Each structure stands twice: as C-alpha cells, then as structure tokens.
Amino acid sequence: MAEEVKLFRTWSSPFALRVVWALKIKGIDYETIFEDLSNKSPSLLQYNPVYKKVPVLVHNGKPIAESLVILEYIDETWKQAPLLPEDPHERATARFWAKFGEDKVLSSIWSVFIKQGKEQEEAMVPALENLKFLEEELKGKKFFGGETIGFVDLALGWLGNLISLLEEIVGLKVVDGEKFPLLSAWMQDFADAPIIKDNWPPRDRMIVKFQALRDATIVAAAASK
Template sequence: MGEEVKVFGYWASPYSYRAELALKLKGVSYEYINEDIFGNKSDLLLKYNPVHKKVPVLLHNGKSIVESVVILEYIEETWKHNLYLPQDPYDKATARFWIKFIDEKCFPTLWLAAWSPENEREKVTNEACEYMKTLESALNGKKFFGGETIGMVDIVASSVGYFIRVTQEIMGLNLLSADKFPQLFQWSEDFANCSIVKESLPPRDKLLPFVKGLIAKYQQDNAKA
C-alpha cells in the first residue's frame, strides 16, 4: 500500500504553491484539494488545521502538517532525495535566515507597498526596495539562492519573484524590475522558466484578473470605512 499524501491549498495562494512545488521537486505524488478560502472552508480543512483554519495543509498518512515553511521542512526531512536545504550546518542556518527574512520582512512589505493608499505608498515602497536590495545581495552572483539548482529559499522567494510581479503590473508600480534589481529580476525569470516551476505556477492570465478583483474589493472596502 502506497503513501497517502494530500495538499489542501488554494490555486492563487503563494503559500500553498510552496508545498506543491516542494513535492514536485521531490517527485512525490500527491492529491491536491482546492479549498474555497473566501467562502465555505471544508470540514476537513477545519479538522486538520483547527488553529489557523488556513491553507496549506499537508496530510501525510493521516497526519496533518500546517504552515508553509514547517511543511517544507517536513517534506525535506521525510523524503531524503533531491534535497533543497544545504547539508552544512552553517549554510543551512543561512538559508533559514533568508527564509525568515523573506516571510517576515520582504514579502509583507512588498504586499503593503502594492496595496497601500497613494499618500502612504512612497514611504512603504522605499522600505520595500531596501529589503529587495538586501535580498538581492543573497544571490551573490548565483543563478538561484540554492546555487545552480532550486533550493528552499527559492521556493519561499517565489512569493516575491512571481506573485509580486503580477501585483505590481496591475498597480503600475516599479518594485521588482530589471533596471532596479537586475540580478533579482533575472533570478525571477530563470525561476519562472524552470519547467517544473512553470507547470505548477498559477496561470498568469487567470491570476491577473483574480488579483485585480481582490484589489478592487480592498479599495472599495477602504472607501466605505
């Protein structure tokens, strides 16, 4: 009897995308369950993630693992082939530092810059650009954060390299571009053009109108407040 591997996710979520990409890099077969996170969340999602009630959830042989970075660590430790975290303790600690930096500093500030009211946008955008400059330094001439192959930092940074690029296009912003951050921009191109990445990223022509709708609703709600 084979292993039971399921991912509860949402097609446009940069966080549930991480879990799917990690499993694909490992060559692990899984069942994907798309959740209606804006409407009726399934009883199973609420059962397997009763604390946060969010995606992603990884279900492995009946046991649930939640939070995208925790899931990535679990996948790495469970399936020992095609490793995406360095084995050297220092390099592994460095990778974890950048993962924390992306999730706690870089991505939230970029997201805020894209969605902020115009009178607040300049200050947040400047802060976001400083974080981008710092993140770019981590590449240090490498093709990927993981070196010549995609590593865990690259998986986490997909939230910046793909999802933010779609959002900035809609908002007419210049956050991640070839002129401002040439190496980081090239990384985002190389990452998105990897066959295994490309086949699992949300289709751009579907993501654009979805994000437009989210922004319009956010602006509408703010106008009423």
C-alpha cells in the same frame, strides 16, 4: 504499503505553490484537494483547527500546516533532491532568509500594492530596502540555494510570478532590472524552470482575483478613516 500524501490548497495560494513545487522536485505522488476558503471543508477544519487555512499536507493521515514548516517536513521525510544544505550554519542561514521573505519582503511589497498616491510612495522605501538585501544575497549565485533551486528559492518563489501581476495591476515597476539585475535574473530563471513554470496558476484569473482584492482593501481602508 503505499504512502498516502494529500495536499489541501486553493488554486491561487502562493503559499500552497511552495508545497506543490517541493513535492514535484522530490518526485512525490500526491492527491490535491482544492478548498473554497469561503466554505471550508470539515476535513480542512479537522486537519488545521488552529489557523483554519491552506496549505495543509496530510502524510499517512498525519497533518502538517504552515507552508515553510511543510517544506522542512518534506525535505526531512524524502531525502532525494535536498532542499536545505547539509551544513548547520548554511541551513540556519536558509531559514533566516525564508523568514525574512515572509516577515519583511512579502508584507512590504503588499503594502505598496494596496496603497495609493503619497502613501504608496512612502511604502516603496522599505520595500526597496528589503529587495536590496535579496540582491546582495544573490551575489555569485544563480539561485539562493546555489546552482539549483532550494528552500529559500521556494520560499521566495512568489516573487517570480506574483510581483509582475501586482506591477501590472498597479502600473508601477517595483523590481527594476537596472536596480536589481541579480534579482531580476533570478526571477526569470526561477519562473522558467520547467517544474516551476508548469505549475503557475492562470495569469488572467490571478489578475482578476488580485485586482478585486486590492479594490476591496482600498475601499475598506477608506471607510475606516
């Protein structure tokens, strides 16, 4: 009996991209269902009634939500090309850095993106501190997973594309090659890997989307003051 694998996603979601990359690395065939989050399908609401968002992986009729949870599920279900190391301590460390990227790095970078003037300068301080931790973690390694792309690389993969989009929109350099040589090299190596590069969303559409998102956030923040 053939396995049925479906991925509910949007064209631009960096979280759904993690799942796309993982499935491609594992060589798993799957069906993509693109969602319009302003008009969510009954299937998405059925499969993810708690958060009502993408990505959702449906494997033989059983849904799994939340991108990092999905990555672990994929790794445990399909053993080829492992994403997490075998050693328990190394696995725990990988989970730590993935969560750090989610809880600290992403939120601090986003804060820089949606602020202006003095507030933006203040937001840069924690953002750069968080990036320094990643720089240290990359010492002696090509990827966070070692010589090949692994769990942490996929979790932080948005840095390989989204950060340059945000820098272009804001006109501000966040990941400077002199300050962060290892992180800059990692971003390039990750973004250039064929499986990664072939699945980036169109850059011009992403610029338009995130510019509009930034503008709307700034207007809403000003209105609430």
